[in-house]
Amino acid sequence: MQHVDGNAIAGPLAEFFAFDVTTATARCIGCGNVAELARAMVYMSAAGTVVRCGSCDQVLATIVESGDRAWIGFSGVSAIEVRRG
């Protein structure tokens, strides 16, 4: 199967993330808990933001910001459910 470059997901991601992502539910890879990201525990410091599972403390996501650059990681999330319409 052929692959294409990341530009191909610009459309789908714009659709998925053009809303308040914290209302989406995410599944924790640590304990399997499924909950809205708004229910997660967020630790904010100058180094970055760390989002942890409200059930088991597993790191779900990170946000690192520096001027015009930002890194968003979802290392502890197996999937995010986005409800459409």
Added chain:
Amino acid sequence: MSFITRGFSGRSRERDDRLPPGQTLVSDFPVLSAGPTPEIDTADWEFTIRTESGMHSWNWDEFMALKIDDVDTDIHCVTHWSKLGTRWRGVSLDTLFEDVETEYDYVMAHSYGGYTTNVPLDELLDGKAWVAFEFDGEPLDPEHGGPARLLVPHLYFWKSAKWVRGLVMMDQDEPGFWEQNGYHIHGDPWKEERYW
């Protein structure tokens, strides 16, 4: 040719040559953390070094019986603050590695609470790193990494893992927690190795 001389500019306006580029001097000690502060009783504390061939471990009493160094050093946080002349006490990694044999060149530091950070082994030896348990004459506060933290002052301070519990030798360099999430794999403040 410059018309500015030391006499005109005044020493106070000159940049302190102990400050790496992009850093600002602070007098307090900001707390940065990626999660809740673990409360580790020294009775439960253990430090380990795991190699390809086995494990070395020290409990608190064994650790405190090792040769202890006084360390006077500058520290530099990637969030642009630096603190000069900080005073620590700790055990040198040279001491901890005295009886450790490994062919591997890279280290992953692991902390209570799950934090990790990677450092090449040669940047931990030859008087470059410690496991520190005292800051400014007092036992290290939990919020600053007590009972013991890694101290690698020549790299950005995220490499000085708080609540360190052990080192795992690796045959190749792997990114730790912040290094996976945007920060530089190496982290030299004099080269401003802040991000990928």
